[in-house]
Amino acid sequence: MCTDQHPENLTSETLTPAAEEQPLEERGSNRSHRPQSRRFVEFVTSGWGERPASTATRAPVADMAAARRSALSAQFPGTRLVVPAGSFKVRSNDTDFRFRPHAAFAHLTGLGTEQEPDAVLVLHPVPDGTGDDGSAHRAVLYMNPLAGRDTPEFFSDARYGEFWVGARPTLDEIATTTGITTAHLDDLRDALAKDVGAGGVQVLVVPESDEAVEEVVAQIRGEEATGEADARLAEALSELRLLKDAYEVEQMRLAVDATIAGFEKVVRALPRAVAHRRGERVIEGTFLGHAREEGNDVGYTTIAAAGDHATTLHWTDNDGLVRPGELVLVDAGVEVDSLYTADVTRTLPVDGTFTEVQRRVYQAVLDAADAGFEAAVPGARFRDVHDAAMRVLAARLEEWGLLPVSAEESLHPDNQHHRRWMVHGTSHHLGLDVHDCAQARAELYLDGVLQPGMVFTIEPGLYFKSDDLLVPAEYRGIGVRIEDDVLVTADGNENLSAALPRDPDAVEAWMAALREG
């Protein structure tokens, strides 16, 4: 497929110049065989029927997104806040990765899936109380609307053109869907620069969101690059997502349910995986196909790790054999169309039955997870969940004779020997990003107090590498992680992924039933 992105040449009647005359930057489009004559342009841009009437309606999330914007507004009176969706990322030459908006943009607009590459949400400061919903800001969403069929973009622009990627929404449609005032992206620069200057409006932009927009903001501020102050905005946007509202909890439930259905398909695919020279890919592909059918995508690259591969925490090569008698660790999550993702791990006996030593390790990890759940209650600290899980693992490792010190000594911050077999943390917040709220301050994250509405993972594990000389041979090559998604409630918590069996007997029964069915 040709993807000529030089529409400025379109009215030229001339042939492509000889290579030696052609500017270097235009080389690379020489494979295009699209006509460029004036007659063609007139012909291709005319004779099209009426567009269907808009079917856009206000999205159910619009009110929640407005409340989120108001909460942000209250923290930054007098400051212009710039929240880009981000742009395309090149995957190979002139083909891009599928577009996914920045989580902060999705959170504040409610827009999901592939809508609006390059769009920028701006919260313009206004006198307190005169903004949207009585806030101190007025939101405007700057975007590239659908181009007319009389423009070269219509048929020649492979990234944005209707011929190539389909009709994009109009300004009116997005305004209706989001409840946010919309404007053309061409108006962005002037809007960002308005009233900026000595003693004027301060502008903050989300760091690492959109290079081009960040550069414009830096120019307007008279700086080389965006800086320290922007980190404050990133922090506030992360912290705004620490508590999920009702819409978000509903989306998390959908993501988890779709993920559980994906795990069922993985179990059904295990015989095919065992027979395949790259059985781990069969697992990855099965889940990915399911995620695309039922949601937007996977929320992160699936880890399908059989045998010793499970001891590599982020094993995403997924090119190994899946052997009966071994365990396979599957860490996977469906991201639904609203972009919320689940993050679930199950470690399964490939042939449906745990061996005695596999079960012993598995039960230790399950007990650690259960201790984590007991600790995950309102008023406790986030780090208490990890500490509870570690106490169980250290005790079990001591019991098995693996620790060179007592469990109690190992748990001392100066020691931590048990962490040799679990170097990662037990929990992370979960939502629009798999590692959600990552820029939140430590006092609200690791040291934060748990509150109803928080959603995070509980995912202890034990990983004994095949060449670990400090463990008996029977443990080597066994890696187990059990990961569930938890919602903190007023009186404790709810395991959102509880419907996916985690007790070893229940896992075996579930696998047997799926294989028979």
Ligand code: GLY
């Ligand atoms: N799947 C990555 C994680 O569990 O954090």
Ligand code: MN
């Ligand atoms: Mn996780």
Ligand code: MN
């Ligand atoms: Mn995970």
